[in-house]
Amino acid sequence: MNYSSKLVKVNKDPGHGSHISPVYLTSTFVFENAEVGAQRFAGEDPGFMYSRLGNPNVRELEEKVAELEYGEGCLAFSSGMAAITGCLFGVLQAGDHVVAHTALYGATHAFLSKTVKKFGIDVTFVPFKTGEELEPHITDRTKVVYFETPSNPTLSLVDMKSVAAVAKQKGILTVVDNTFLSPYLQNPIQCGVDIVVHSATKYLSGHGYLIGGLVISSKEIIEPMRKEVQKTMGANLSPMDAWLLYQGIRTLHIRMDRSQENAQILAERLEKHKAIEKVYFPGLASFEDEKIMEKQMKGPGAMISFVLKGGYEAGVKLMNSVKLSTLAVSLGDVGTLIQHPASMTHAIIPKEEREKAGLDDGLVRFSVGIEDVEDIWKDLEMALQ
Numbered sequence: 001m002n003y004s005s006k007l008v009k010v011n012k013d014p015g016h017g018s019h020i021s022p023v024y025l026t027s028t029f030v031f032e033n034a035e036v037g038a039q040r041f042a043g044e045d046p047g048f049m050y051s052r053l054g055n056p057n058v059r060e061l062e063e064k065v066a067e068l069e070y071g072e073g074c075l076a077f078s079s080g081m082a083a084i085t086g087c088l089f090g091v092l093q094a095g096d097h098v099v100a101h102t103a104l105y106g107a108t109h110a111f112l113s114k115t116v117k118k119f120g121i122d123v124t125f126v127p128f129k130t131g132e133e134l135e136p137h138i139t140d141r142t143k144v145v146y147f148e149t150p151s152n153p154t155l156s157l158v159d160m161k162s163v164a165a166v167a168k169q170k171g172i173l174t175v176v177d178n179t180f181l182s183p184y185l186q187n188p189i190q191c192g193v194d195i196v197v198h199s200a201t202k203y204l205s206g207h208g209y210l211i212g213g214l215v216i217s218s219k220e221i222i223e224p225m226r227k228e229v230q231k232t233m234g235a236n237l238s239p240m241d242a243w244l245l246y247q248g249i250r251t252l253h254i255r256m257d258r259s260q261e262n263a264q265i266l267a268e269r270l271e272k273h274k275a276i277e278k279v280y281f282p283g284l285a286s287f288e289d290e291k292i293m294e295k296q297m298k299g300p301g302a303m304i305s306f307v308l309k310g311g312y313e314a315g316v317k318l319m320n321s322v323k324l325s326t327l328a329v330s331l332g333d334v335g336t337l338i339q340h341p342a343s344m345t346h347a348i349i350p351k352e353e354r355e356k357a358g359l360d361d362g363l364v365r366f367s368v369g370i371e372d373v374e375d376i377w378k379d380l381e382m383a384l385q
Contacts, residue, residue: 003184004253006068011060023243024056052234057242064246065204065214068183069196073222075215075230076242080179080199081107082235083213085115087197088144089233090225091173094120097141099134101158102127102357103151106346108177109353112146127357129292130159131166138170148177149188149296153305153341153365154358155180155280157289160296164192173221179203179332184256185298195221202332205248206255210241255334255370259302263368266377267304275314275384277362280305303331304366312361315340319364321383324375331367336376339365 001009013021029048031037039045048054062074077083088111092098100112102125112123122141128134134145145167149158160176167174175195176188182203188196198204200212215225230236237245260283267281279286282293283300293300308314318340319327325338329345339345342361346354351361368376 003068007184007252008250010250020247021057021060021243024051024239026055026239027051051239052236053231055239055242057239057246058237061237061242061246062214064249065183065198066216068249069178069216070187070189071196071216071222072219073217073226075222075226076200076237076245077213077215077230078235078237078241079211080197080201080213081111082233083197083199083215084108084177085111086213086229086233086235087175087195087215087225088112088116088146090229091175091195091221092116092119092121092143095141096121096143097139098123098144098146099128099137099142100125100145101147101151102353103154103156103359104146104148104357105152105177106341106348108146108148109346110348125353128158128163129156129289131162131164134163135166138166138172142170142172144173144175146175148180149186149292150180150282150301150303152177152180153303153346153363155282155303155305156358157282157292157297159292160188160191160193164194167194168192180303181297181299181301182252182256182332184252185260185301186296188296189216191296194218200245201330203256204252204332205245206252206332206334207244207248208330208333208335210244212237212241212245256299256302258370259368260299262370262373262376263302263304264300265373266366266368266380269377270304270306270380273381273384275309277307277309279307302368304368306364306366307360308362308364310362312342315362315364316343318383322379323382324371324379325366325383331365333367334370336369336371337367341365 066074126137147158164174173194176193178196179199195217198214264283271279281304325336328337329339
């Protein structure tokens with residue numbers, strides 16, 4: 001089946017033949033008798049018990065996403081950060097070591113640089129692109145290699161096949177955040193990666209009306225995580241959000257195609273603008289990681305980052321000048337969103353560390369939507385002037 005058809009396809013409702021599955025807004029489920037209840041709690045019966053432990057809408061979503069990411073199983077969480085923290089707590093323990101890329105989403109960086117230390121886990125931040133660059137930083141305690149590709153917000157790429165090959169040789173798990181491209185444009189598991197995480201709030205939902213996160217991997221990794229982490233953390237996705245997310249996924253390919261087409265045009269124009277010092281976009285000829293992109297991405301995506309001449313002040317001024325673009329700290333919406341990482345999403349990271357990761361004070365993150373491209377450009381051009 002064509003990938004676009006997989007996105008649109010729905011499962012038939014077994015109860016009443018509804019074209020779209022109903023929303024199961026219930027906290028608990030009734031057992032036919034005590035024996036059935038015992039079987040379900042023992043894992044011998046696949047039926048449902050309590051919505052924190054499983055719900056028809058959540059299960060339908062998990063099965064869909066596992067298929068789209070070529071994984072064996074999926075866990076749905078209440079937010080992208082719940083998915084990331086739940087995933088890492090599921091595979092790490094005291095005494096372990098993590099090698100993490102320097103260019104990460106601000107909250108992920110904070111979790112790895114501060115929170116995990118309380119649990120006896122050490123983290124080394126390294127700006128690697130290949131397995132060769134990663135290898136010198138691996139120790140006999142390294143359990144996980146964590147990175148984003150493209151990274152947030154510099155859009156730098158990591159060669160997943162190269163990194164996964166080195167990690168596998170040493171028995172180390174690789175975890176990749178695939179939020180910026182979605183399963184439609186990139187599939188890390190097919191590149192040898194062990195675990196994929198998503199902030200489903202972004203492209204998978206696509207409409208800015210929910211918060212959610214996903215973890216996709218093998219059954220060997222997912223099932224213990226389901227029992228030992230998701231069950232006890234309680235950061236499960238609600239049935240309503242699972243249902244909405246499932247519907248959002250059905251139009252992912254159409255939204256991504258239009259946003260990506262708009263982003264290409266805008267990036268090329270921004271690169272020529274006198275107020276812009278540098279543009280980061282995988283679809284540009286000037287993009288330094290073009291060879292990596294060709295190996296693992298089906299398209300450049302719809303995220304653009306650009307550096308304004310004038311630094312921090314210029315970034316703030318631009319934020320206060322746009323009219324059509326929405327000033328908001330998210331991405332992947334049908335509408336264009338703009339934000340200034342140094343004063344917003346990445347302000348939590350010290351300036352010195354931001355600069356090491358290539359995050360300039362004048363950098364702007366631009367999530368291109370599906371509006372008419374000329375309207376988006378007129379708004380940007382006016383604000384830049």
